[in-house]
Amino acid sequence: MTTVAHTHDTTGSPFALSHLDSLESEAVHIFREVAGEFERPVILFSGGKDSIVMLHLALKAFAPAPVPFTLLHVDTGHNFPEVLEYRDRVVAAHGLRLRVASVQDYIDAGTLRERPDGTRNPLQTVPLTDAIREHRFDAVFGGGRRDEEKARAKERVFSLRDEFSQWDPRRQRPELWQLYNGRHAPGEHVRVFPLSNWTELDVWQYIQRERIELPEIYFAHEREVFLRHGMWLTAGDWGGPKESETPEKRLIRYRTVGDMSCTGAVDSDAATLDAVIAEIAASRLTERGATRADDKLSEAAMEDRKREGYF
Incomplete structure (x- = not known):
């Protein structure tokens, strides 16, 4: 993932950050906050554009040191071959650790049942929550953005999940002045969304600026x-x-x-x-x-x- 020099905004000030610089700075801050506050963070990485940008930001946040987080992919078994090939190539190129939670394994074991419409996206929840519990991940990075969907617009950057990985909107915490509360009880974990304030257009403009390869x-x-x-x-x-x-x-x-x-x-x-x-x-x-x-x-x-x- 090659980077290019940042550009300044049009105010004329050499110290002013552009819109993309501000978003990048916020995301890098979030990654470093989690690294300092949690013991076993993990990045959800599917090979989709949002997770690709998220990984690129993580690489920037800790360079020249390696990313101190494991990657986790919940594989439905119905993923696009081009995306899986890209995922494996990026993991190998950066020497990253990847864990795969397979929906097909759960179907073969009889734990999950194939849906009549063949759609497996709703079946990802059990493998995901089992992987979080098994590996004791206490912070889980996701590429969700608030502009994507109404429910995601309700999320904070740090989103608390209970011991069953369930989300309660009433337990959302204030995040004033970019102060994030990662406090959680044993068995609970926090979902973390570094791209919360990005839009789809921001993601694509950042991909262009940073010359990030995509499937x-x-x-x-x-x-x-x-x-x-x-x-x-x-x-x-x-x-x-x-x-x-x-x-x-x-x-x-x-x-x-x-x-x-x-x-x-x-x-x-x-x-x-x-x-x-x-x-x-x-x-x-x-x-x-x-x-x-x-x-x-x-x-x-x-x-x-x-x-x-x-x-």
């Missing part, structure tokens, strides 16, 4: 997809397409990356960072609202999952 799935490419519930899904052995659904090749890209069974593509010819940024700037739909079927199950779908332990 090619985020840029326009020709792919075989089929239409379901108004979204273009990738054909695969997870349960699609059905007999009534006809695959076709289209020029598409992905705004967000998750389980193949519920992550929709968007029609796009944006093959460069400039083109993607222009496309995002003109969009009136959030990335999850436009392309994530699991968030359309109900008005409170995300909040219900968060209360159970999901991110």
Whole structure:
């Protein structure tokens, strides 16, 4: 992950921070706060753009020393191959420690049952909470942003979870002047969101400025997809397409990356960072609202999952 020199804002002051510099500084501060306050932090890393930016910030926060945190990926078994390949390549390049919690292992053991619609995103909660409990992680970094979804907009940067990994909005703590309260009882842990105040556009502009490599799935490419519930899904052995659904090749890209069974593509010819940024700037739909079927199950779908332990 190569970096370039920071640019100053347009006020004319050589000491003024640009908007991206301010966001970066806040995130780096959060990483260092957690390193000094917790014993066993972990970074959720899926190979999606938000977790990629989060890892890039962690690398900056502790350079030239290595990142002092383990990475954790909850693998649904229906992830995009390009993203898994990217994940493994980045882990190897930076000598990072990666733990994988597999949804398929839980299905094979009979602990979880496959859903009729083939969607495995809701099944991630049990492997995630089990991994947190097993490895005694006391701080868990996630790439959630407040602009993504209504439930995520309620989160603080430090979000307390009880001994069952459940979230109670009433236990949210004030965070005045960037003072974060990581106090927790034995068995509890804190979810930490360094990108809380970022927008999707901020993420893409930062990726461009820092010259961060991404999986090619985020840029326009020709792919075989089929239409379901108004979204273009990738054909695969997870349960699609059905007999009534006809695959076709289209020029598409992905705004967000998750389980193949519920992550929709968007029609796009944006093959460069400039083109993607222009496309995002003109969009009136959030990335999850436009392309994530699991968030359309109900008005409170995300909040219900968060209360159970999901991110």
